[in-house]
Amino acid sequence: MDIQRYLQHIHFAGTPKANLHTLEQLHRCHMLAVPFENLSIIYHQGIHLTPAALFSKIVEHNRGGFCYELNRIFALLLQQIGFQVSFISGEIRARDGTFGPPFDHMALVVTLDQPYLVDVGFGDAFLTPLKIITSEQQPQASGTFHLEHDGDYYSLERRNGDRCSHAKTLYRFTLQPRQPEEFNGMCHYHCTSPQSHFTQKLVCSRPTENGRITLSESKLIITQDRQRKESTLHSHEERLAVLRHYFNIELNVQAA
Template sequence: MDVNAYLDRIDMKPPHAADAAYLRELHRAHQSAVPFENLSIHLGEPITLGEPELFDKIVRRRRGGFCYELNGLLALLLEELGYSVERLAARVFGGEHLGPPFDHLLLLVTTAGGDGPWLVDVGFGSHSTYPLDFADRAEQRDPGGVFRLADAPDGDVDVIKDGTPAYRIERRVRTLDEFRPTCWYQQTSPDSHFTRGDVCTRLDGDGRITLSGRKLIRTGAAGRTETLLDSGEAVLAAYREHFGVILDREPTVRNPQDRGERADAAQP
């Protein structure tokens, strides 16, 4: 991996030490620079999880991705920088029900000095701005909300945001290859919410900016505003201006039965 090119992509300099302070800064910088997006699905671009393909898409072509891509590539960067990384699977809550196994990929990261583990997740859309202390079961206040980790049956751990369960983590360590079948399902199945709507979102200060369909949404301390874009040209211009994403055509939703307004609940 070209570590310097990746760090340039997220406007970070190499660390003096692979410590918790740098990890916090990197976690925020990544979410500010690299959008969570599922546009490949609606552009007819296959999503693969090989390191060269992920690096080319996210770093060289300055695109984003969903959890398998964003957390998958970030894990490799963190290991290059000297952190210890565990790749874990989670099932996303949809109301009272849980999604399928390998529904989401997240990371547990320990510093070179043994500090942690920290829950690192730059691939869940609207989530924590900074890493969460995985051992702490008290409320953790973050610009992204109030988070709490709760022990669940069978040694699992629930991540709860603002009182609402987000996902349930299985503690067994996984490899990225184990997520390939569910990655295929997420991009092809009519039952996957990723095929039902397009979304592109990133951290913007302590708020968030999102483009879903032709709706540009801003959320922050001042509240929420929505702007409806009136043409495909305006959509492409918004991708360039707000996300640094250059497309030659507007994404076309493949499975429009539930067109995505996933700005505040974008998942894996």
């Protein structure tokens, strides 16, 4: 993998080193540059998880992806720089309070002076890695994050306001190291099953320096300085134009 081209693609400046400062910079740069999107699923392009395929899609063709793609290629980058990286299994919390099955989500743990939760493939979450500790709140621009520990599981919670606001659990995970291939079954499910939300609705989203831009089916949602603006798209051509303008994604596809 061409590390320099990858670093240029995510607008990382400087010489990467296996330390916390570089990890925080890389995570933030990746989140700002590479969107969370399921276009390959919606337009039946297939998901290919080899390092060469991921590099071609994300770096050479300026695309994004979902957790199994984004965290996998980010782990390769970190490992080549010299970080100690483990894949971990996450279980997404549904609206009814239940959790998905094991391998529902792929995240990473990077061990430096202590373990850090690294995740560039969840969508609207933290911009820089989180300490895997339960003793403190960890505020970021996208909310205040906190980890709860129960048995083998850590639960990732976010509050969007002050400490008194409601905490939303995003997902839970264990620290058991996993092999990337263990996620292939759930990746296939999310790519193909009518029950998977990834096959049901198009999404393309990325944070900005002061908000977020999201295309959700026919809705364009732009949040800037906590001000939300929503507009409706009326054609496939408008959707392609939004992808081109806001995400620099060129798609030569027919309407799904």
